[in-house]
Amino acid sequence: MNAPKGGDKDGTAEKGERIAKVMARAGLCSRRDAEKWIAAGRVKVNGEKLTTPACVVGPTDEIMVDGERLPQADRTRVWRFHKPNGLVTTHKDEKGRTTVFEVLPPNLPRVVSVGRLDITSEGLLLLTNDGEIARMLEHPSRGWVRRYRARVYGRPDARLLDSIKDGVTVEGVRYGPIEASLDGGEGGSKSNVWITLALSEGKNREVRKVLAHLGLTVTRLIRVSYGPFQLGNLEPGVIEEIPVHVVRQQLGASAPVGLSKKRKR
Numbered sequence: 407m408n409a410p411k412g413g414d415k416d417g418t419a420e421k422g423e424r425i426a427k428v429m430a431r432a433g434l435c436s437r438r439d440a441e442k443w444i445a446a447g448r449v450k451v452n453g454e455k456l457t458t459p460a461c462v463v464g465p466t467d468e469i470m471v472d473g474e475r476l477p478q479a480d481r482t483r484v485w486r487f488h489k490p491n492g493l494v495t496t497h498k499d500e501k502g503r504t505t506v507f508e509v510l511p512p513n514l515p516r517v518v519s520v521g522r523l524d525i526t527s528e529g530l531l532l533l534t535n536d537g538e539i540a541r542m543l544e545h546p547s548r549g550w551v552r553r554y555r556a557r558v559y560g561r562p563d564a565r566l567l568d569s570i571k572d573g574v575t576v577e578g579v580r581y582g583p584i585e586a587s588l589d590g591g592e593g594g595s596k597s598n599v600w601i602t603l604a605l606s607e608g609k610n611r612e613v614r615k616v617l618a619h620l621g622l623t624v625t626r627l628i629r630v631s632y633g634p635f636q637l638g639n640l641e642p643g644v645i646e647e648i649p650v651h652v653v654r655q656q657l658g659a660s661a662p663v664g665l666s667k668k669r670k671r
Contacts, residue, residue, distance in 0.1 A: 422464035425449065425456065429469070430537025432477050433516045435497075437537055448472050480515055482536040484543075484653050486635060489531040490642040495522040506531065510645060520544045520632070524611055529554070529629030530637040533645070542657065543633070546607065550633030554603045554613055555589070560622035562588060562601060569620070576619045582607045584616060598625060 423431075426440035435443065441459045443449055449456045450470040451463055463469060469476040487506070489495070494505045506519065510533075520532035520543045534540050542548070567586040574581055582605065589600035601622075603613055614624045630637045634656050640646060 422462040422467075424459065425451065425461045425463050425469070426459045427538060428463055429471070429476065430518075430541070433480070433518065433535035433537060434471060434477060435537060436518055437541060440537075443471065477516065480535060482539055483515075483534065483650075484539065484648045485514075485517070485533045485645050486637070486640055486648055487531045487533050487645040488637060488640040488642050489523050489528055491526055491528050494525050495519050495531065509643065514645070521608055523629060524614075527627045527629065528642065529627075530632050530635065530640075531629070532632055532635060539657075544608075548633070549606055551604050551606055551631075552608050552629060552633075553631040554605075555628045555630055556601045556603060556613055556617060556624050557598050557626040558601055558617055558622040558624055559598050560620075562599060562620070562622055564588065566620055567601065570616055574616060574619065576615050579609070579615075581605075581609060581612055581616055 425444065426437045429435060429440040429443075429449075430437040434440070440449075444456045444459050447455055447457070448471060451461060452468050453470075487510075489506060492504065493509065494503045496505055497507050499505055503525065507517070510517070515535045517533040517535050518537050518540050520534060520540045523529065523531055532540075532543060534543070543550075564587075567588070570581075570584045570586060573583050585604040587602050589602055601617075605612065613627060617624055628637075635648065
């Protein structure tokens with residue numbers, strides 16, 4: 407089937423939202439993951455299995471995911487989490503490694519991450535119970551700068567780090583401009599030194615790959631800020647909700663942060 411009763415195949419219904427968006431707004435998953443779940447036959451609307459995300463649903467439609475009713479939507483919220491080393495930023499890891507979401511407080515609603523940090527990276531990870539807000543926060547068009555501190559083994563100097571300020575191509579992948587500077591000046595010997603980096607794209611393992619291209623081995627990587635949000639003194643493993651007025655100030659008054667989401671059950 408393409409569009410169950412209550413839906414609309416071409417997405418032109420006067421009322422309602424695309425099914426993937428509704429699932430994301432409920433905090434169940436990202437919109438992209440919702441589309442994958444639909445393709446895998448995990449979603450039903452009004453008792454009929456979906457085979458396409460091109461379906462618009464309204465408040466009266468019954469949505470079932472893996473045999474369970476779509477969770478009731480809560481008000482949109484955002485948290486800062488200090489991700490420790492050794493955690494995977496995924497809801498389920500095929501290798502059985504511990505995930506970020508397994509160590510969160512049990513009273514926390516289901517959340518999704520804003521972007522990711524790889525298993526050996528630490529620092530600021532934003533979490534939200536609204537997949538649409540996550541998409542808004544991580545979209546490249548926002549242009550938010552991510553700042554990292556990297557401990558590297560090698561002989562970095564100002565000239566070497568200056569070579570990536572306009573971007574660099576590594577193994578066929580083009581990375582955007584990166585501002586990098588040595589913490590505490592230049593070192594004369596090959597040893598572990600700290601570098602501060604600022605970038606806007608945040609591609610997969612970007613910092614590690616670019617620094618490796620410069621002959622530097624990253625031995626520790628900490629994200630200290632994501633756009634206007636700072637890691638600050640947040641201890642590893644600690645999560646703290648960002649006040650509603652702060653998030654709304656950064657996203658604009660039209661952002662639905664702190665408001666009850668549209669869909670209720």
